[in-house]
Amino acid sequence: MESIITPQPHRLVSSGSEHPVQSSTPALAGTSDGGSSPPSHHLSTPEEISSFVDQMDTFIFDCDGVLWLGNDTIKGAPEFLHELVAKGKRIIYVTNNSSKSRKTYVGKFKKLGFPAEPDNIFGSAYAAAYYLKNMLNFPADKKVYVVGMQGIVDELAEMGIQAVGAGDDNAPLQETEFENGTLGPDESIGAVLLGFDSQINYRKYAKAFTYLTANKGKVHFLATNEDRTYPISGSIYPGTGSLLAALIHSVNRRPDAVLGKPSQNMMNTILERFHLDPARTCMVGDRLDTDIAFGKLGKLHTLLVMTGVTSVEERDAKKGPVTAEYWIESVGHLRQR
Known part of the structure; x- marks a missing residue:
């Protein structure tokens, strides 16, 4: 049974004001000069x-x-x-939060007592899938490599887009895989999409790095959001933006679009x-x-x-x-x- 939190304002302390990656969001009018x-x-x-x-x-x-x-x-x-x-x-x-699809979120909303239907829920996973389908006209014969969780895979499937990676790549990387071609380029990959991933590992980073660098300019680089932290159960932990920072640094390239x-x-x-x-x-x-x-x-x-x-x-x-x-x-x- 879910517990009820009595608001205790300010009990979560922000871990700092510096972002690990520079935001691509335009500055708000009247605030960019430090006034x-x-x-x-x-x-x-x-x-x-x-x-x-x-x-x-x-x-x-x-x-x-x-x-x-x-x-x-x-x-x-x-x-x-x-x-x-x-x-x-x-x-x-x-x-x-891209870990759940809209359909899955409906269950959580209703379980916690909130009025909700799929049509009034907009998650970053859905926004990314919508962008690929409607803005990029993502080719049907291409796949998206997902560094993320099932919510992204489900939303991509709803749009008719093939996804690989995600939970299928949760296993730790073995040393032999550096030599046997497992981490090599894949011409079927048309985009790398990074979202929140509680199971992120070196295998996922290595594959995403390879796909983005082996075919420069041919693979889209997308992220669901750049949230530096992730609040849960009264604590805060690294968010998607912190996970994204490692990939940005290694490929020396910012995402083409951040959708959340x-x-x-x-x-x-x-x-x-x-x-x-x-x-x-x-x-x-x-x-x-x-x-x-x-x-x-x-x-x-x-x-x-x-x-x-x-x-x-x-x-x-x-x-x-x-x-x-x-x-x-x-x-x-x-x-x-």
Whole structure:
């Protein structure tokens, strides 16, 4: 049975402000010169919260660190989202976690008590598959080498794209494989896609390196996101961006595209699909550099919650690269009482 987390603001301490890889996301207007940013407004009274909710037609929620931590639900979060549905508000979930497909995520949402259907879930695995299929017109006779987990494989399959690697390459690399051709070039590989991978190993890095360097310019290099850390069950660990850094360094090449937040590839798909009015849409997240930047680049309202990785110091930094329009202790604090 899943446990309920009572919000304890700021208990997760960010592990630093330096990123292992330089982001490809454009700088937010008015913040690239190191100047002061407007401070976030704390939603602290019932009147302010009610007015804030009434102004919005759509709420876009990040998941990890916002609605739950691992399998632990943030107190009051499911109830608040059901209140939004009862008010006729649209709910969209956006996550950079690529370990699960949308269909798998529906099971988790419902198990934890959240209203959800596949069509209102946008994960970075789906965004990557959509990009390959619709933006790159990925050839049917080519395969994607996946450094990642089953969620990516499932979303690629939904798009009719062949995938190799992932769980099939979880076994440790043997010394003899350097000599027997196992790690050699493969002309059938048309793209390397890296996402979160709790089973990442040297075999996967070696294959991805070979495919990207043996056929320079012929193999697409994609990543689901560049999150530096991964919050789960009250702790933080290395995220996809940290795993990606090793591959970037070895091949001396940045990804051709990063598909998750704060990239606007995902935002454009959401806005077009649901015909949203940015002026009446709010992005709710726990990360300034991904969630809040994602919303601000899309010209949405932004709300920072303090149940994830952002520290008080980062939230209140006068010269921070990104600040949220509003902040609150947790999603549960938005409930109408």
